[in-house]
Amino acid sequence: MPFDQARDRAVATLDPRDRRLAHELAAGVLRRRAELDRTLDLSRADPRLHDVLRLGAYQLRWLDRVPAHAAVSTSVELAREAAGESASGYVNQALRRLGERPAAPSEPGPTHPEWLQRRWVERYGAQGAADLADWNDARPPLTLQAARWDQARLASGLMEAGLIVEPAPWDAGLRVGKRGADETLSPHEFPGFDEGAFIVQDASAQLVCRYAAIPAGARCYDGCAAPGGKAVTLERRGARVVAGDARRERLARLRENLTRAGVAIQVLCADLLSAPFPNGSWDAVVVDAPCTATGTMARHPDARWRLTPDAIARAATRQRELLRAAAPLVRHGGTLVYATCSLEPEENEAIVEEFLTHERTFGRAPVTDAVPGGRALLTPAGDLQTLPHRDRMDGAFAARLERVR
Numbered sequence: 001m002p003f004d005q006a007r008d009r010a011v012a013t014l015d016p017r018d019r020r021l022a023h024e025l026a027a028g029v030l031r032r033r034a035e036l037d038r039t040l041d042l043s044r045a046d047p048r049l050h051d052v053l054r055l056g057a058y059q060l061r062w063l064d065r066v067p068a069h070a071a072v073s074t075s076v077e078l079a080r081e082a083a084g085e086s087a088s089g090y091v092n093q094a095l096r097r098l099g100e101r102p103a104a105p106s107e108p109g110p111t112h113p114e115w116l117q118r119r120w121v122e123r124y125g126a127q128g129a130a131d132l133a134d135w136n137d138a139r140p141p142l143t144l145q146a147a148r149w150d151q152a153r154l155a156s157g158l159m160e161a162g163l164i165v166e167p168a169p170w171d172a173g174l175r176v177g178k179r180g181a182d183e184t185l186s187p188h189e190f191p192g193f194d195e196g197a198f199i200v201q202d203a204s205a206q207l208v209c210r211y212a213a214i215p216a217g218a219r220c221y222d223g224c225a226a227p228g229g230k231a232v233t234l235e236r237r238g239a240r241v242v243a244g245d246a247r248r249e250r251l252a253r254l255r256e257n258l259t260r261a262g263v264a265i266q267v268l269c270a271d272l273l274s275a276p277f278p279n280g281s282w283d284a285v286v287v288d289a290p291c292t293a294t295g296t297m298a299r300h301p302d303a304r305w306r307l308t309p310d311a312i313a314r315a316a317t318r319q320r321e322l323l324r325a326a327a328p329l330v331r332h333g334g335t336l337v338y339a340t341c342s343l344e345p346e347e348n349e350a351i352v353e354e355f356l357t358h359e360r361t362f363g364r365a366p367v368t369d370a371v372p373g374g375r376a377l378l379t380p381a382g383d384l385q386t387l388p389h390r391d392r393m394d395g396a397f398a399a400r401l402e403r404v405r
Contacts, residue, residue, distance in 0.1 A: 030301035172203035226250035295395020365402035
């Protein structure tokens with residue numbers, strides 16, 4: 001289960017303020033885990049106490065809103081429940097010692113798995129890789145896209161509620177913040193949420209939909225649609241969308257998001273590898289492929305610790321299969337869009353190049369004026385690519401292909 005869904009399920013019964021604190025604690029500990037572990041020297045601690053110590057240390061070092069005595073007291077109680085009375089004494093002593101030490105500006109050392117940082121250094125250079133890690137270690141910006149309300153009304157409503165509102169990069173949505181907030185923002189509490197005024201969608205996903213440049217009135221199949229943000233945006237831009245997904249457990253959330261946003265989109269439980277459509281039956285097919293999501297690690301702080309080198313190769317295998325399966329569904333002259341939220345070339349340009357080598361009926365068809373800034377966000381081959389440390393948004397990749405014969 002994705003981090004955000006597991007977190008939301010676990011804290012659903014808490015009041016809003018406590019729920020926001022729980023969100024901040026969970027995400028903060030995951031982002032700072034390597035630094036916390038070096039600070040605490042967990043090699044000598046009972047493994048059952050590792051997360052208890054991390055939670056306590058994170059509150060002592062990075063959360064001003066939690067008094068030190070409360071952070072220690074809560075951690076001691078958690079340790080007692082997890083491993084008994086002697087464990088509670090150990091945690092009490094370790095955290096009190098930590099609280100008495102002056103906090104260094106930053107504990108030195110990597111904050112991501114070293115194999116992953118080495119990959120990024122090879123591709124972006126030492127400074128680029130460091131900037132990317134810094135982006136992932138910070139709280140990500142919250143970006144909204146207008147749905148049932150237009151953008152002007154949405155911005156006005158948010159500002160009247162005391163929120164800070166500014167355009168997202170490349171004018172791809174609205175960035176929302178709160179003065180003096182040291183906690184996670186909850187869109188469920190924003191004005192207009194119940195009315196479907198907006199969807200939560202990063203600027204990068206909005207730009208992928210713009211780059212797709214699917215004409216108004218075109219019949220579009222979104223073959224890996226959950227949780228539905230791109231389907232909503234494509235429909236609002238004029239396409240006639242059908243949303244499919246093979247993951248049955250995600251269909252309820254997909255339907256909920258589409259209904260709240262007020263779009264009339266049919267939902268199918270269908271694997272793109274065996275989609276129930278005749279060849280050539282769609283004007284456009286979007287393959288927003290499952291990936292390692294290395295472009296969204298700021299938003300999903302657990303991902304850095306779950307990812308392995310083998311996972312990139314496994315994802316690429318699945319992505320090749322999905323793109324090949326989608327190709328026959330596109331009519332002559334139609335559009336095939338391949339997208340991921342990964343930064344890894346094996347999942348992006350390598351997939352597209354291999355596909356075009358074997359599928360001679362397709363060619364690249366970028367629309368350079370479809371995204372703000374023209375070619376500023378395009379690769380030399382014409383594909384869309386956003387980079388967190390360069391563009392101040394999630395990382396995303398999209399290739400726009402056309403069936404030429």
